[in-house]
Amino acid sequence: MGSRVWLVTGASGGLGRALVGEVLGSGARVIATTRDGAPLRPLSAAFPERLRTVRVDITDAGTLRRVLDDAVAGFGRLDVVVNNAGYALAGPFEELDDTELRAQFEVNFFAAVNVLRAALPHLRAAKAGRVLQISSLAGQTGAAGMSAYTASKHALEGLSVSLAAELAPLGIRTTIVEPGAARTAFRANWASRLPAGAAHPDYLPVHDALARTAGGAGEQVGDPVRMARALVALADMPSPPLRLPLGSDALTGIENALGDQLEELRRFATLSASTDHPKAT
Known part of the structure; x- marks a missing residue:
């Protein structure tokens, strides 16, 4: 049957490109989905028998299922x-165009759903496998000016928590991966689409904060290659975690957010419990 086979979406740059390289370097095989195959050509030349690059729009569920079935058949497993x-x-939320907001969910949430629906039949047939859902520090926190992105990642995490419970009895383990900021083009990409100014003066502070964050591109603490190595190690764990933050900024941010949430939960516990039915036991 040969070595293990990975499916990596968004493989042309950033963490995805780094992960494809690390997986191939470990001796495994990769099905890499991307809209632009050019960045993967050096790896295709170096590993012609172990890398299948699939150019597909993963928001197109029907096409994705067909091409993925073909790629899995070619390798014999997933x-x-x-x-x-x-x-x-x-x-700022009030300034987001509705079409743009829906497109954010199409890529960050519904495309992931499409991938799962296409891939899970193969994993179920094998009664084994790993699902790594790449969320973000933003999947556990929030930030002014990032409502669309954080909402899409919170949705992905909500799906993944329940999915993990459904798949575990079938021998399939799920981990939500929560990277912090990494030295990729991710921040520069969203920064390049920022409007020149605020549509509403009340949101000028939000625009200023986003501009300061965008100005830090290239200074992020996360190393995409080291993150990729962590994912390869994660896939080998016999008992992987449900969630895995990547980067010291993700660790600190999530710990602070959960601490604040727990403190607030305890502070208002009396009011929360007061809503129980009088006859509840």
Whole structure:
């Protein structure tokens, strides 16, 4: 049957490109989905028998299922699914265009759904496999000016928590991966789409904060190659975690957010419990 087979979406750049390289370097095989195959050509030349690059729009569920079935048939198996494709739409919520907001969910949430629906029949047939859902620090926190992105990642995490419970009895383990900021083009990409100014003066502070964050591109703490190595190690764990933050900024941000949530939960516990029915036991 040969070595293990990974499916990596959003494979042409950033974490996806780094992960494809690390997986191939480990001796495994990769089905890499992308809209632009050019960045993967050096790897295709170096690993012609172990890398299948599939140019497909993963928001097109029907086409995705056909091409993925063909790619899996070519390798004879599928073992690890990495839902990595995504982007960020930045800006104050009131200023976001409805079409742009829906497009954010189409890529970050519904495309991941399409990938899962196409891949899970193969994993179920094998009664084994790993699903790595690439979320973000934003999947556990929030930030002014990032409502669309954080909403899409919270949705992905909500799906993944329930999915993990459904798939575990079938021998399929799910991990939500929550990277912090990494030195990729991700931040520069959303920054390049920011409007020149605020449509509403009340949101000038939000635009200023986004501009400061965009100005930090290239100074992020996360290393995409080291993140990719962590994902390869994660896929080998016999008992993987449900969630895995990547980067010290993700660790600190999530720990602070959960601490604040727990403190607030306890502070208002009396009011919360007061809503129980009098006859509840």
